[in-house]
Amino acid sequence: MIDRLKIHSWLVAILFFLCLANVSAVQAADPLPSWNTGPTKSAIVEFVEKVTRKESPDFVPENQRIAVFDNDGTLWSEQPLYFQFIYGRDQVRKMAPKHPEWKTEEPFASILKGDTKKVLASGEAGLMKVIAATHANMTAEEFRTNAADWLKTARHPKTNRPYTEMIYQPMLELLDYLRANGFKTFIVSGGGADFIRVFAEQAYGIPPDQVVGTSLKAKYEVRDGKPVIVKLPEINLVDDKEGKPVGIHQYIGQRPIFVAGNSDGDYQMLEWATAGKGPRFGIILHHTDAKREWAYDRDSHIGQLNKGLDDASKKGWTVIDMQKDWKTVFPPSKQ
Amino acid sequence: MIDRLKIHSWLVAILFFLCLANVSAVQAADPLPSWNTGPTKSAIVEFVEKVTRKESPDFVPENQRIAVFDNDGTLWSEQPLYFQFIYGRDQVRKMAPKHPEWKTEEPFASILKGDTKKVLASGEAGLMKVIAATHANMTAEEFRTNAADWLKTARHPKTNRPYTEMIYQPMLELLDYLRANGFKTFIVSGGGADFIRVFAEQAYGIPPDQVVGTSLKAKYEVRDGKPVIVKLPEINLVDDKEGKPVGIHQYIGQRPIFVAGNSDGDYQMLEWATAGKGPRFGIILHHTDAKREWAYDRDSHIGQLNKGLDDASKKGWTVIDMQKDWKTVFPPSKQ
Numbered sequence: 233m234i235d236r237l238k239i240h241s242w243l244v245a246i247l248f249f250l251c252l253a254n255v256s257a258v259q260a261a262d263p264l265p266s267w268n269t270g271p272t273k274s275a276i277v278e279f280v281e282k283v284t285r286k287e288s289p290d291f292v293p294e295n296q297r298i299a300v301f302d303n304d305g306t307l308w309s310e311q312p313l314y315f316q317f318i319y320g321r322d323q324v325r326k327m328a329p330k331h332p333e334w335k336t337e338e339p340f341a342s343i344l345k346g347d348t349k350k351v352l353a354s355g356e357a358g359l360m361k362v363i364a365a366t367h368a369n370m371t372a373e374e375f376r377t378n379a380a381d382w383l384k385t386a387r388h389p390k391t392n393r394p395y396t397e398m399i400y401q402p403m404l405e406l407l408d409y410l411r412a413n414g415f416k417t418f419i420v421s422g423g424g425a426d427f428i429r430v431f432a433e434q435a436y437g438i439p440p441d442q443v444v445g446t447s448l449k450a451k452y453e454v455r456d457g458k459p460v461i462v463k464l465p466e467i468n469l470v471d472d473k474e475g476k477p478v479g480i481h482q483y484i485g486q487r488p489i490f491v492a493g494n495s496d497g498d499y500q501m502l503e504w505a506t507a508g509k510g511p512r513f514g515i516i517l518h519h520t521d522a523k524r525e526w527a528y529d530r531d532s533h534i535g536q537l538n539k540g541l542d543d544a545s546k547k548g549w550t551v552i553d554m555q556k557d558w559k560t561v562f563p564p565s566k567q
Numbered sequence: 568m569i570d571r572l573k574i575h576s577w578l579v580a581i582l583f584f585l586c587l588a589n590v591s592a593v594q595a596a597d598p599l600p601s602w603n604t605g606p607t608k609s610a611i612v613e614f615v616e617k618v619t620r621k622e623s624p625d626f627v628p629e630n631q632r633i634a635v636f637d638n639d640g641t642l643w644s645e646q647p648l649y650f651q652f653i654y655g656r657d658q659v660r661k662m663a664p665k666h667p668e669w670k671t672e673e674p675f676a677s678i679l680k681g682d683t684k685k686v687l688a689s690g691e692a693g694l695m696k697v698i699a700a701t702h703a704n705m706t707a708e709e710f711r712t713n714a715a716d717w718l719k720t721a722r723h724p725k726t727n728r729p730y731t732e733m734i735y736q737p738m739l740e741l742l743d744y745l746r747a748n749g750f751k752t753f754i755v756s757g758g759g760a761d762f763i764r765v766f767a768e769q770a771y772g773i774p775p776d777q778v779v780g781t782s783l784k785a786k787y788e789v790r791d792g793k794p795v796i797v798k799l800p801e802i803n804l805v806d807d808k809e810g811k812p813v814g815i816h817q818y819i820g821q822r823p824i825f826v827a828g829n830s831d832g833d834y835q836m837l838e839w840a841t842a843g844k845g846p847r848f849g850i851i852l853h854h855t856d857a858k859r860e861w862a863y864d865r866d867s868h869i870g871q872l873n874k875g876l877d878d879a880s881k882k883g884w885t886v887i888d889m890q891k892d893w894k895t896v897f898p899p900s901k902q
Contacts, residue, residue, distance in 0.1 A: 295774055372816055416776070429820045439630055440820030441751070442776070450816055452809040452835055459839040461816045468817070474787040481707055481785055481796045482803070483818060485764045485775030500787055504794040 263409040266402040266560040273557065275550050276406065279513045283489065284413045290511040292489060294414040299490035300480060300501065301403070303421035303428055303445075305535040306494045306517050307436060308399040309388075311526040313348065314534060315395045316423050319382055321351075323366040331365075340365075352533070364465035367424065368448055372461040379430045393565060396435050401563045403492075407436055415490065420480055421445040422472035422497050426463070444483040446471045476501035489513065495535040502540070502549060514549035516540050521555040524562075598744040601737040601895040608892065610885050611741065614848045618824065619748045625846040627824060629749040634825035635815060635836065636738070638756035638763055638780075640870040641829045641852050642771060643734040644723075646861045648683065649869060650730045651758050654717055656686075658701040666700075675700075687868070699800035702759065703783055707796040714765045728900060731770050736898045738827075742771055750825065755815055756780040757807035757832050761798070779818040781806045811836035824848065830870040837875070837884060849884035851875050856890040 267273040283292040304310040324334070324343045334340035339354035339362060351358065367375065388398055407417050419438055421428055425445030432438040447468040450461050471479040477500050480488065491498075491505040494517040506512040518537065519528050529537040544551050554561070602608040618627040639645040659669070659678045669675035674689035674697060686693065702710065723733055742752050754773055756763055760780030767773040782803040785796050806814040812835050815823065826833075826840040829852040841847040853872065854863050864872040879886050889896070 295768060298776075416774075418776070425817075425820065433630060439751075441633075441753075441818065443820065447817055450813050452812040452839065454838070459812070459835070459842050461812060461839075477787040477794070477796060478785050482760075482782055483776065485760065485778060500794070503789070504787065504796075507794045 263412065264402065264405050266405055266558060268557055268559050270557060272550055272552055276409075276513070276515075279490070279511065280409065280413050283511050292510065296486065296489065297410075297413070297415040298418065298484060298486050298488040299410050299415045300418045300420045300444075300484070300488045300492070300505070301407070302493040302495070302498045302501075303419050303423055305519065306400075306492055306498070307403050307419070308395070309525060310535050311528070312389065312534075314423065315388075315398070316427050318386070318395075319379065319427070320362050320366045322382060322386060323378065324362065327365065360465070360467075363448070367426075368463045368465035370463060372426065372450070372463060375426055375463055376430055379427055383431055391562075393562070396431050397562060397565055399435055399563065400558075401560045402558045404436065404563065406492075407438070410490065411437070416442070418442045418444060418480075418484060418488075420471065420476055420484075420501060422470070422476075424448075425471070444471060444479045446475075472497045474500045477504040480504075491515070492517065493540070494519065495537050496539050497535075499540050499543075503547065506547060506549065514547065515552060516544055516549055517552045518554060520553050521558075521561065523555075525554060527555075598747065599737065599740050601740055601893060603892055603894050605892060607885055607887055611744075611848070611850075614825075614846065615744065615748050618846050627845065631821065631824065632745075632748070632750040633753065633819060633821050633823040634742075634745050634750045635753045635755045635779075635819070635823045635827070635840070636742070637828040637830070637833045637836075638754050638758055640854065641735075641827055641833070642738050642754070643730070644860060645870050646863070647724065647869075649758065650733075651762050653721070653730075654714065654762070655697050655701045657717060657721060658713065659697065662700065695800070695802075698783070702761075703798045703800035705798060707761065707785070707798060710761055710798055711765055714762055718766055726897075728897070731766050732897060732900055734770055734898065735893075736895045737893045739771065739898065741827075742773070745825065746772070751777070753777045753779060753815075753819060753823070755806065755811055755819075755836060757805075757811075759783075760806070779806060779814045781810075807832045809835045812839040815839075826850070827852065828875070829854065830872050831874050832870075834875050834878075838882070841882060841884065849882065850887060851879055851884055852887045853889060855888050856893070856896065858890075859896045860889060862890075 264273055264276070282288045282290040283297065285291060301307055304314050308315070321343050324340055328334055328344055331340070334344060339351045339358035342350035342354070343362070383394065383396055386395060387393065388395055391398065410417055417438055419428055419432060419442065421444070423445050425443050425447050428445055429440040429443045432443050433440065449464040449466045449468045451464060453460055453462055469475060469479055476498065480501065487508045488505045489508070489511065490513045491502050492515040493502055502514045506514040516537065519526050519535070521527060528535065529541060599608055599611070617623045617625040618632065620626060636642055639649050643650070656678050659675055663669055663679055666675070669679060674686045674693035677685035718729065718731055721730060722728065723730055726733065745752055752773055754763055754767060754777065756779070758780050760778050760782045763780055764775040764778045767778050768775065784799040784801045784803045786799060788795055788797055804810060804814055811833065815836065822843045823840045824843070824846065825848045826837050827850040828837055837849045841849040851872065854861050854870070856862060863870065864876060
């Protein structure tokens, strides 16, 4: 009889564990193991705890726990050039045999010669030409296939890793931590929404409909009986600077309470989100780690951070010092 | 000792129940009690079961279970006039004392006189004037407050119920049923996204970021040190007809596998979504119930359904006959 009782007691214990396993796992383990102990990590954890504790005066209901993250330089690297620009360059190279006129037509000629400075000097008009050639005048599915193929095979010039492995391990943990605490996580990027949607779910656990980004206009067509979406060579939304709060308004429809960026392109989004009523949290990732990643800010041609650095403390934004605050930068390779 | 053993056995049983309660509740009860037994209800249940059963050849992973619903005439009524038009009319009336010039300026003069036909005859130019006066040149928060106030107090001219109670009980059950089966539910409406976002979460359980609709352009501004989003009197997206697949592409970024509409404004969205690979389900709600709701289709000035009725069987779309298929139309009043 005693044995049977013991077995029952064990069963009870096991069942309790099965029921509570998820809860206790979240409470027990450090949710941010790649973040060094210090004021940045503490500030994040304190914010999340105060908005999720029911009895807290700063409690925020789950449906208002909106967190937005910039992508380039915030979730993945952006040096030596925005990765989507490298995609554009590689597409131009791939398409060049069918476009002999590009040998003399700018900015294609400079792209094919590898003269990045001259390409960038071609300005907005040049950029639109490249976008039209590599991102438009094709169906949404064709674009998705091209981008997915490139992401599979292309390698970063410095690390030789796939671009989808140039993502930040501490940010992956932060995204997971926020979601485990009832936050809905979004990307709000100056990069192309259609481009980011190709890899965001696998890389960050962020589904396509939670990606806001720069976009082209599109049209619906039935081609030979097959309905398609065609990407047009015309800008729909520039989701950068003052375009970011607009993009959030149009796509998310709520003011976020948690916002993370790394450059002055994120300034207005940080400003708008953290000016709302109730508890707000703004983060700027400062690239200070020339050894493990890159070090750049006020004078960078990519991801310039100037006004944001000046105003961060006045605005109450938390600045992440990559070198000091992060134990690891990139996740282990899957290759 | 026997008593203690019994207590332990009971504990085990109770714990099992606590763990499994949600699962068994979903399996046991009819998830669509307001739908009459018949081919429409069976078709819905069969589709959901085949895409969610792991061993089914038609299994669809959860992250691809995207369901989109039109709003006017699909989730709530749209007679005698789109409810948002009634909102516009009521706002014009409310604002009229500050606009003496409207007494002679069309379409405001006709709105104030209650001459609906003349208002509609003012066409797109007239509509844009009303939109500019009632939906733009104000901050997003001001618009939200105005719309929320109106929804609280306005009553439907025929039923005298709040507009948010003119929603369809069978559709609420369908939304819940889909979500319980891992679907993510979206609204894709010709109506204004900002308007629908005011009530969609409470009425349908659909959060603001899962509402796609017609929208105005917007800009970001800092007014007296306070950051705001200003709604501009310029169309951003007309999310109707061929605009619906475009809206889904831009906002959701995936082709839905389940789509519900009621008018020819939903034709292209139905066509595009159901032409995708793998299992797809298209629904057209046919308003056949003059007694409990309204009966209209081919000749209606609102929610015209003509081509959709012609092509439904050829395209494999399921037509809901409101009168036959629905046990109840509206939910019980909360007033």
